[in-house]
Amino acid sequence: MNRKGEERMPETIDLARIEPILQRFGKERGALIPVLQEVQGIYGYLPKEALVRVSEAMKTPLSRIYGVVTFYAQFYLTPRGRHTVRVCRGTACHVRGGRSVLNVVKDSLDIEDGETTKDLQFSLETVACLGTCFLAPVMMVDRSYYGKLIPERVPSILEKFGQGGSRG
C-alpha cells in the first residue's frame, strides 16, 4: 500500500506490478477470485485499469469480472484508507452493545459504513462476524483486535493509528 495521504487521488496505476500474479496463476481453473485478491493486495483496491488487464490476460469478459467484484464484500472499486476499521455486527456483539460502539466509530471518523475518510487514513466496514464472539463487542483495526469494548475507549484506540483528521 502506498498511502501517505498527501494527494487525494491515487497516482497512475503501474500495471507492471500485477504481471507476476497473472503469470503465476496462468491457466489455472477458477483462479479469478485469488487473482483479484492478490491484485487488491497490491493497490489496496481494484483500479479499473487493472481489471481491464486481468480481463485480457484471463480471457474473461470485463462484465463478468465486474459481476464478481461487486458480488463479494471484500472487493473495492475505490481507494481505501491506510487503516481498515472493522466493527463486528454479529449476534454476540449486538447483544453486548455493538451498536453503540459502531455509532462512536462513525462519529469519530465522520464516515458511514463502507466509506473512507477524506484524508484516506481510515476505511470503515462492518463485518457480520469476526469469529471472536467471546470478546464481544469487538472491533479490528488492520489485524489488531480490540474486544470487550465500551464506546468511551474507541477514540483513544483510533488515535493510536493517527486519527485526528476528522472531529475527535
Add this chain to the structure above:
Amino acid sequence: MGKLSSPADLEQCRDSLLRAIDPDRTRVRICMTGCRAYGAEEIRDAFSSEVARRGLESKVEIRETGCHGFCARAPVIAIDPSGIFYQQLTPADVPEIVSETIERQKIIERLTYPDPLTDKRIAQTKKIPFYEGQIQNVLKNCGTIDPRSIDQYIANGGYAALAKALHSMNPDEVVEEVKKSGLRGRGGAGFSTGMKWSFARSALGDTKYIICNADEGDPGAFMDRAVLEGDPHSVMEGMLIAAYAIGASAGYVYVRAEYPIAVEHLLIAVEQATNLGLLGPNILGSDFSFDLKIKEGAGAFVCGEETALMASIEGRRGTPRPRPPFPAQAGLWGKPTNINNVETYANVPSIILKGAPWYASMGTESSKGTKIFSLAGKINNTGLVEVPMGTTVREVIYKVGGGIPNNRPFKAVQMGGPSGGCVPAKHLELPIDYGSLESVGAIMGSGGMVVMDTKTCMVDIARFFLSFTQDESCGKCVPCRIGTKRMWEILTRITKGEGREDDIELLQEMGQMIKDASLCGLGQTSPNPVLSTIRHFRNEYDAHILDKHCPAGVCEALTYAPCENTCPCRVDAVGYVSAIAAGRYEEALALTRLNMPLAGVLGRVCNHPCESMCKRGDVDEPIAICSLKRFISDREMKRNKMPPPVFLEKIKQERVAVVGAGPAGLSAAYHLGRRGYQVTIYESLPVAGGMLRVGIPDFRLPAAVVEYDVGFVKQHNVEIQLNKTLGKDFTVEGLLKQGCKAVFLALGAHANQKLNIPGEDAEGVIPGIVYLRKVNLGEQVGRGQKVAVLGGGNVAIDAARTALRLGAKKVTILYRRTKDEMPALPEEIEEAEDEGIHIDYLVAPTRIVTQDGHVKRLECMRMELGDYDESGRRRPVPIKGSEFVVDVDTLIPAIGYMPDLSSLPSNDGFAAGSGNTLQADRVTLATRVPGVFAGGDLVTGPSMVVEAMAQGYRGAVSIDRYLKGKDLYKDRAYQPVLRIDIPKIEMEGELTAAAALRARMPQLGKKRRVRDFGEVNKGFTEKEAMREARRCLRCDLERKGE
C-alpha cells in the same frame, strides 16, 4: 525427515518422536489463536525472554497452541505435567510464574480460576467445572499441540487413521464405518455423513472432488475457526479419508478470508504434509494420491451454501443453483463432489481409529457423538465447549457455561445462527439433538449459542437477523431477495412503534411462503428467527404493536430511558434523578407525581424494577432510584410544604366511587380527582392505605408516611370514608343507583392461604397478614417467645421481624425452597438475618401439635430439590427419615394470600378467575357489570405495589373515557405528559473515584433496631442524594436517530 512411504514408516516416525520427548521437561502451553486478541503474543514473548534469562531452555518448553476453549478467561496457559491452569494473565505475571510455579511447584492463587459458586480457587484444569462437563473429542489437540507442527500431530496419534484406512480397509468399508457411527453433518443440516459419502462413491466418473466448507459465516459461531487454527491436520486427515472412500484425488478447503490465522495454519499444514508424502502421489505407499488447495472466500455469507461455494471456487458469483443434481452427482465443474463441514471431517479420524461403536456410544438415538458449541452473548463462560449430544440446554448454559452474568434471568438462547431459532427458558430441560431442536422451532446449525437475558428485545433480534440475511442474500430468487426485505420492513416498523394489528399474521404467512419457495438454504431458513420469536415471545410483539412498548428497553424509538420504560407507572425516573442532580427537588417530586402520588411510600417499599434495568448496573451498580425518590418526598414532608393540588381538567359534577383505599384505589382516585371528578373511596378498615398501612410494619414504612401521601391524594377532590365494608354497609348496585357514574373495585388480596395440615386452627397460630394487620392497628397479638414463621415472601420476613420487636427470644423462618428462590427482596432477607432471625431452608411443615388447644410444637421434614416442574424450578421432595420438631408458642403461616370475592357474587354479574381473582378486561379493566371496573391485587393476584398503582391509573383512564363516551380500547399506549429538560451534570473531580460506587443507605445500629418499631433505614442526606443522582448515565440523552 523424508517421505513416509508406508504405515510402518509412520509408526517409526511416531515412536522416535515420542522417545524424543523429555518427561522431565515442563511444558507451558499458551493459546496463540483467539487469545492473541487479548495479548497472548506479549505473554509468549515474556515467557521466552524469562526462560532464556534464567537459562532454563532445556528444562522448559514453551509451546504455542490453538484454542483452549475457555475464552472468557483469556489469556490462558496450561502447564504440564502438573496440570495447572492460569488465566487472565498479563506479561507482568510471567517472571513470577517461572520462578514460583515452574521452578518451585508453588501455585499462584490469584492467577487460578475463581469458581463463582464456591468462591474457591481451582488450580487444576480438570477440576474446573467448565472442563469437567466436556468430552473433548474433536478439540482434543486444540490447546495441546502446536498447530504448525506436523510432528506433534503425528506424535499424538495423527495420520494413524489414514494409514489404517488406506491399508486395512477398502473404500466401501470406510463408508460403512462412517455410516454406522451415525455421524451427521456438523455444518447445520445434519445429513448422514456416511450416506452422503456413499452417494459420491457410487457416482460415475473418474474425476471426483472433496471440498471442506470452512466458510463459517454464522454470527456467533467460531468453532470451525478454532479447529482450523488449532488442529488443521485433523481436518486434512478427515478429508483424505473421505477422498479415499469416494475415489477423489483432488480437493479444496474453502475458508473465509476473515480468518487469516486459519489460512496461514492451513497453508503450513499443507506444506508440511506434502513434504512427508502425506499429500501428493501414492500416499503412505498406497495407490491413493491426493492434492489439496486452499481457497479463500471473499466476504459472502451465501458462499457457505454448497452450490454457491462451488460457484465461488469456479471463480464465479456465489449464487446457488437448484438441486437436483446434487453435488454428489454433479458438483464442482460438473464432477461428483463431496462437501462436508470442518467439524464433520475432524470427527472422522477418531471414528476410523476407535471404531463406529465407540462413537455411537455417545449421544442420543438420532444424534450420535459429540458437538462443539460456541457460547457467546450474556453468559459468563464465553468460549468453546464440546459435549455429547443429548446434554441439556440447562447443563450447557449453567453447568459448563457458568450461567448468566449478574445472575440475571435467562431469557432465550439463539441456536443455529440466522437460520435458527430462539429457545426460551421453558425449554431449558431440552436435550440437545437435531430432532429436539427442530421440534421447538430452532435448529442445531453450526452450534452457535448466543445467550440472551431480559435486556434483549426479541423483536429487535428478529429484525437484526433479517437485516443480516437481507444483506447477504445473493439476489437470485424473488422469495429471498424481496421477501426478506419486506419482512425486515415490517419488523422495522414494529420496532419504531408503527406496528399494525395484522402484522404478525402477515409475517407468519410471508415466512411460510419464503421457506417454501426460496432457492437455497439461506432463503429457506431466513424466516426462522422471526417465526420462532413470534412463537415463543408473542407477548413482546404484542407489547410493541398494541402498547407501543418495548419491554426490554432496547428499541430506541420506543424507549426514553430503560428505567422509565420498565416502570409499570412509567414514572420518569431519569427525569427526577437528573432534577435531583441539579438540586431542583420540588420539580423532581412534581415530575414523579404526574404519574404516581405516593412518593414517600414507594420510595421505601417499591421493588424498583427500574434499578434492574438501569444501564449503570452494567458498569458497577444501578442508581439508587427508589431511595432518591424517598429523599425528595421526605424533604417536603419534613418542611411540611405540600404543594397545592394541580388539576388537569375543570371540576366536574360526575361522581365516581372507588372501593378500597390501597395503592390501586388511591391511584385510581388520584388520577380521577385530578381530572376533575368527585371521588369517594370506601375503605373497610379504620385506616387508609390498604396493605401499605396494615401489611407492612412501621420499621419499614411508618404510618405517618402513609398518612402524608394519602393526604396528598385527598387534596385532589378525593374523600375517604373509613369503616365502610362492601356487602355490609353498601353494595355496588347501591352506589350506582345513588348516582355514582362509575365504580372502581380495588379490594386487594387479604385472605390467607391455608397450610392444609392438621392443627391449623389452634390458638397461637396466626396467619401472617392477620398478624401484621393487628399489630399495625394496635391490636393484641400476644408476645410469643418461641416464634416460627412459615414462608419466604416479604410478609414472612416482616412478620418475623415484628415478632422480634415484640419481645420474642427466638424467631425462625422455615422456607420450603432455597435462598435463591425466596421471593422476598434480597435486602429484606439480609436485614432479617442481621437482626438475628434464623432462616431454615428446604423445610416443610407436616403437623401442628397442640396442647390444650394451643400450639406447642411443629413437626417438619427436610426437603431436597428434585426434578424441574413447569415453572422451571426444582420441586422440593421430602427426604425420608428427616423428620424433626420445632418447639413453638406462636406459629405464623405466611405462605400466600389471595383476594376474597365473597362480596362480589357471580349472581351480580362478577366472574372469578384463577387464584380466586376477579375477572376484568386486560386492556380496559372493565368487569361484566356496566360501569364497574376493577384492578390491583383483586384482579392480578398478589403483585407489586407499583403494579397495583399502574392498574389504578389504567382504571382511571378507562373510567374517564367511559364517562366521556369515548372508545376504551383505542390508543391505550402510554403518552408522557411532559419531559423535563436538564443537561447532564458531571460529578466533581475530587468525588469521581469514590463517588463511582452506589451510595449506601444509612441504617439504625443493629442492636438499636429491634428495640422498637422505629424506621430502620434513615434515608439519604442531601449531599448523598445529589452525589448518587450524579452517577446517572443519562440514557435519555444518549438516544440517536436510527
